[in-house]
Amino acid sequence: MENIPHIPVLYREVVSAFDDITDGIIIDCTMGYGGHSSLILDNNPNIKLIAIDQDQTAIDFSTKRLEKYGERVEIRKGRFSNVIKDILNEYDPRDIKGVLADIGVSSLQLDQKDRGFSYESDNLDMRMDKDAPLSASNVINEYSQNDLEIILRDYGEMRNYKKVASVIMQNRPFHSAKELSQKLNPFMPKGKKIHPATLLMQAIRIEVNDELGELKNLLAALEDAKLPSAKIAIISFHSLEDRIVKQTFAAWAKSCICPPQAMRCECGNNHNLGKIITKKPITAQSDELKDNARSRSAKLRVFQMELE
Numbered sequence: 001m002e003n004i005p006h007i008p009v010l011y012r013e014v015v016s017a018f019d020d021i022t023d024g025i026i027i028d029c030t031m032g033y034g035g036h037s038s039l040i041l042d043n044n045p046n047i048k049l050i051a052i053d054q055d056q057t058a059i060d061f062s063t064k065r066l067e068k069y070g071e072r073v074e075i076r077k078g079r080f081s082n083v084i085k086d087i088l089n090e091y092d093p094r095d096i097k098g099v100l101a102d103i104g105v106s107s108l109q110l111d112q113k114d115r116g117f118s119y120e121s122d123n124l125d126m127r128m129d130k131d132a133p134l135s136a137s138n139v140i141n142e143y144s145q146n147d148l149e150i151i152l153r154d155y156g157e158m159r160n161y162k163k164v165a166s167v168i169m170q171n172r173p174f175h176s177a178k179e180l181s182q183k184l185n186p187f188m189p190k191g192k193k194i195h196p197a198t199l200l201m202q203a204i205r206i207e208v209n210d211e212l213g214e215l216k217n218l219l220a221a222l223e224d225a226k227l228p229s230a231k232i233a234i235i236s237f238h239s240l241e242d243r244i245v246k247q248t249f250a251a252w253a254k255s256c257i258c259p260p261q262a263m264r265c266e267c268g269n270n271h272n273l274g275k276i277i278t279k280k281p282i283t284a285q286s287d288e289l290k291d292n293a294r295s296r297s298a299k300l301r302v303f304q305m306e307l308e
Contacts (some may be wrong), residue, residue, distance in 0.1 A: 007291065009037030009298040010235060013282050014100060017233045017302050021048055024097035027087060029080035029218060034062035036100060041069050047097065048072050050087055052080045054129040059248055073291040079129070081217035088225045099222060102177065103215055104237040111176045119181035124174060126201075126208045136204045140180060141173045146175070155212070155240065163187055164200065177201065190282030202238065212305045219248045223273065237251050242281065242299050247278050249303045274306035 014036050017025060023046050028037045031051035041049055049072060053059050059077055066073045076083050080101065082105040088096070097166070116125030116136055126136040139151070145165050152161035164187050174180045181197035187199055206212060215234075224231060232249075236242040256265050281299035287296045 008039070009295040010282065010284055010300050011035065011039055013300050014233060015039050018098045018231060021231065024048060024095045025091060026083065026098035026100065028052065029084060029099065029101040030103065031062055031075065032102065034065040036102060037062065037066060041072060042240070050074045050076065052076050052083045054079055055069050056130065056180045064248070081213060081221065083216045083234065084218060085221050088221060093225055093227050096157055096227050098231045100233045101218060102235040103241050104213065114229045117175050117201070119177055119201055121177035123178065126205045128209050136177070138210050139204055139207055140168060142210050145169050151203050151207045152200070155194065155206040156199040158199050158203070160187060160257065166300065177237050212240060212244065216246055223252065226307055227305045230305045232305065233300060235298055235300050237297045245268060245301050249301060252303060274304045277302040
């Protein structure tokens with residue numbers, strides 16, 4: 001774990017999920033600063049790892065971090081929902097044995113105030129890819145009140161989304177996340193363990209980076225690829241992501257796809273892609289919760305493709 005600028009969440013559980021993979025390729029869709037990637041490479045000495053990230057800072061760091069593994073590592077830049085399609089087209093599906101995605105912003109991105117992810121940031125950015133056209137400033141200062149209400153309601157799950165959107169409209173332009181959170185702090189939910197502005201920042205970040213769309217596109221690409229024996233492991237950090245993963249895995253495991261009103265099965269009852277490994281999401285152990293506060297909201301779900 002040394003020399004990694006942040007602790008990857010559920011690190012033991014991720015290693016355990018892929019522990020039985022002895023060859024082939026594992027894809028780390030969200031490489032970040034190489035925490036999960038290095039642990040998988042150490043634990044699975046005969047696999048190749050293809051790592052994806054859209055953050056150039058993370059790529060620069062992890063390229064050096066993972067160089068000791070030589071040709072066992074291939075790093076690609078871009079949105080994982082796009083890059084994984086290229087990978088799945090380039091390689092034999094039988095060679096893909098594992099896929100990991102750690103959905104969400106990294107601790108280091110949160111700590112870098114110039115990235116605008118934190119409510120203490122002096123700017124308003126939140127782009128995981130600094131070259132992306134849409135920033136938090138665009139969302140906050142240019143979106144209509146109706147559009148703001150939608151993202152605050154759907155992505156932030158805020159009950160008073162109409163009031164918050166109205167306050168934003170009345171007080172913009174905003175120039176920093178700090179200014180935004182301070183102005184809206186009186187209207188944020190209190191009494192929780194998280195900072196009052198967390199849900200607000202979450203909603204904006206999801207919109208800026210299309211995080212839910214990325215996750216859905218990733219899962220759709222994996223479904224279309226019909227990987228014969230890949231293990232799919234997804235770490236999510238809030239209910240919106242976890243719900244998508246849970247529902248998708250349930251659909252993948254369903255053998256009969258006849259409509260509910262059908263009197264009897266007529267579809268062949270052979271449409272399942274595999275089986276759910278985690279009946280309930282795996283969460284952090286007590287020592288990790290103590291050492292890494294970010295892990296408290298992390299949930300890991302695992303699905304085993306079985307199409308051979």
